[in-house]
Amino acid sequence: MSKVAEIFETLDYGLAPEAPGPALDWLKANGGKFGHFIDGGFTKPGKTFASINPANGEKLAEISDGTKADVDKAVKAARAAFKDWSQLSGFERAKYLYAIARQIQRESRLFAVLETLDNGKPIRESRDADIPLVARHFYHHAGWAQHIDKAFPDHVPYGVCGQIIPWNFPLLMLAWKIAPALAAGNTVVLKPAEFTSLTALLFAQICARIGLPKGVVNIVTGAGETGEAIVNHPDIDKIAFTGSTEVGKIIRRATAGSGKGLSLELGGKSPFVVFDDADLDSAVEGLVDAIWFNQGQVCCAGSRLLIQESVEEKFIAKVKARMATLRVGDPLDKSIDIGAMVDPVQVARVQDLLKQGAKEGGTVYAPDGTMPEKGCFLRPTLVTGISPAHILASEEIFGPVLVAMSFRTPEEAVALANNTRYGLAASVWTENINLALDLAPKIKAGVVWINSTNQFDAAVGFGGYRESGFGREGGREGMAAYLKPSWEKALKATPVLKLATPISDPVSAGIDRTAKLYIGGKQARPDSGYARAIHGADGRLVGEVGEGNRKDIRNAVEAARGALGWGAKTAHLRSQILYYLGENLDYRKAEFAERLRALTGASANAAKREVDLSVERLFAFAGWADKYDGAVHNPPARMLAAGIVEPIGVLAIAAPDEMPLLGAISLLAPAIAMGNTVVLVPSDPHPLAITDFYQVMETSDVPGGVVNIVTGPKRELSKTLAEHDGVDGIWFAGSLEDSAMIEAASAGNVKQSWTTRGLGYDWSDKAIMESDYLLARATQIKNVWIPYGA
């Protein structure tokens, strides 16, 4: 029988390999050995390591292991290039980005094949997803480069950006880092992951080919130590990292107090929620895109299936049937669904986790089917019989492993979805738009896909909540991560506050009064049972405040968490309450001014001005509350991507020592205007300016727990707050040393932090303090993708 006649019966797919020839030729043409790309040219290869094709274990090339000296050289080149590059007109920079996009398209097949050889991902994905998204990213950011002055007035680039990217989407992650950085006028030193440097090196050649000015893009290859040299480099102004949460935390600690900008895109354990009224077959296909895309090595992989119990059995049967038709094999074959894992070490890690999961009682299912004899391949795997308490439900597996759990009600679905320390992405499947849009804001994740999954676009921000990191990539918010207000660069160190020597004069003028703490809408005695004396500018005792300790902080955070419903109240209501606060403070302004004079020794005019400005500040943010909102983006698909502005959650605020009323209110007002609940530690020397304020809050209908005030040692209380896992963000006004301590302590749950680092922010400067500067820091953007079609 002829071969054709045979296939006529079997109707097998056969092989459909993409030829690796051109990519291998390119490697050969470069001697199979690469140096770093620094200052517009390649260095001589130094000590090298092998880059391996994980599909067959064969060596592709030798890559240089970047040393501290290499990083120094690259940073120096980037620094030298910065001035000219940042001063180019937006149009000039746009032309370079446009040229890069064109070249990516021109070399798209070479890039795709090289990526697949190096990473192991199916050619279908590198060809149809990775590389087109890379080109799109550069096109999109060419536009930003040109419009930056109009879109971000009075902003400047950071300077030299150190960028460290992972191995799962090598060139795409490079694009996400380099495109916005360059558009904003920064220069970069980028380190690709040690497993997958090849497309970055081809990209470097493109930079040279289009005549990108020397030093604007520098690429230093290497492993962890090279990355460390970048993170710790004193002449780098911003670090952008995508990778594991573990390393993200190390970077947060390492950069604490350095003043380096920081954005972190970290791990995830994203829920994939399926309701009984979903198009179940389509949801199954969504799962394929969620967890069996890129072998599951995706930070936002939908790795936790949450299925409504009423359709659980039916749905799991459908998933298993679909798994059986997934084809695992040579990533260069066009008809392969699942390619190779990036490295044997990842295969071993996944297998180890699966063993632990099975030991805990999980039922592991993987379909039969042919597997390649060698290479880093894993079968698609489903684990059922899993609960949140199991390791497979909590740990990011980063492989083709789906775990399934069931829920009964929408409320339970939300609770399970949020029962994780991560918060990168979520998918919600239902044909009921009311239900879908009810869940979207309740799930703590930076991206929510309705009836879809793993959608990405340059115009739509991507990034996480919680331990999935902070900062966004893509869209307007992604650009903002590479710019800072020009005034920030001009800040000088705060003058040291002159405090009077306390006079021990036990005689008080009036009735003895100790201001208590304010927790959950009630005045509360400090746990310590101690009070601290507060002396005025003349050294005399003005009053006493409670000596708060860590238990009071614990109680205050409990109260603040209990009040998180504040963020779901209407913006109009929050606005009304802020206006009311302003109104009531204004009513008592003489008394507050008097108190400020006594505390700080301010002149009558200065004290009056501080109170007046405080009232004005409350009004300013009352006005902002219902105006600082989101946008609807236009990804190139039939979908809306709604960028929704959400509060951070529980925000800890340590107010500045100076201007004890205005400073605190400047921070408090934007925080609560945006729906955060707050634990406030007032000015260390002058806390009475704020303890008086809780009476104003009580008369202004501020719901209990929205603002909590704990007086006492600011540094220690702030440290407890920074370390508290129930606190989602921290703002600290204080010395450089204390700011560094706070930033390092905030790494525990990767909370967003903003510190003054001993710099003299001018609380009375309306242009700054009434702007959206703090609003942006009080919020995080969630992008909700909503496809449509009858």
Add this chain to the structure above:
Amino acid sequence: MSLKIVDTPKEAARHKRNPGYPLDLDWVGQVRMNRSALERRAGTIGARRSVKKEHQLAWLLKAVALMDLTTLNSDDTPGRVERLCAKARNPIRPDLVEALGVKHLGITPAAVCVYHNFVATAVEALDGTGIPVAAVSTAFPHGLTPLDIRLAEIKASVADGAQEIDIVIERGMVLNGDWQGLYEQVRAMREACGDAHIKTILGTGELATLTNVAKASLVCMLAGADFIKTSTGKEKVNATLPTSLAMVRMIRWFYQETGIEIGYKPAGGIAKAKDALTYMALMKEELGRGWLEPHLFRFGASSLLTDIERQIEHGLTGHYAADYRMAMA
């Protein structure tokens, strides 16, 4: 007139005809089709599965065997139909069949599909080939004549020797959610067909939503359809991949619930060999290899055959082929 009994493939012989089931409106109510997600899946299926070289040649040959070679034009004449039947006897140029080494397979299209008036002509022209004649019926393409006339039309075509009847449903019944009415009509048509197999044409391009398409598919299957078919070829939008996905998933669901295999026939607009391969991949992925047989899958096509012949010649020789060198249908 007597019909010649021809060799039936084993799968087809084991195949159990759809006996029809009571209308289950709860089931109809459970149907959900998300257009965006279906489009995404449909859009990637061609990219996820590609067949090359000998595999492509074999798949293209299979496409010929799955074809309802069709002429449905107002200017059809007996002469035109005879020409079509002649092509059906020798669908692929003999030198190509020879070179592929598949002469022994005796590949022909699955059926020839004509208007009622040409059934007798076609039956005669195909005598001895075993190729069944399919007739479009029930006031094709609109379906809007008195029901008794439509039923009589079916019976007339069966009497003339049609072994397959492609009926059209009243699209308005779907748009108005008159599932009971639709069910009863199709049921009556199924009865009128007798031993002839019934393909129900939904006119998907006029059903507005994919949920409607899916629900109409289910109601037709409950009423006893042997095949569900997308289009008459006369609507503005004919067969599409997302529509096909919605329909084949209903076939899968029906099979899971009843154990009965229903055939699928996309029709209209499938003119290129590459399209045919994508449809076949969709069938194989969603329903499995077993559904790639003529008793369960058909292309309604006219110009597709020539394009397949050209691709076969190209695959064999490496030269691009010209349509005028293939026999006209």
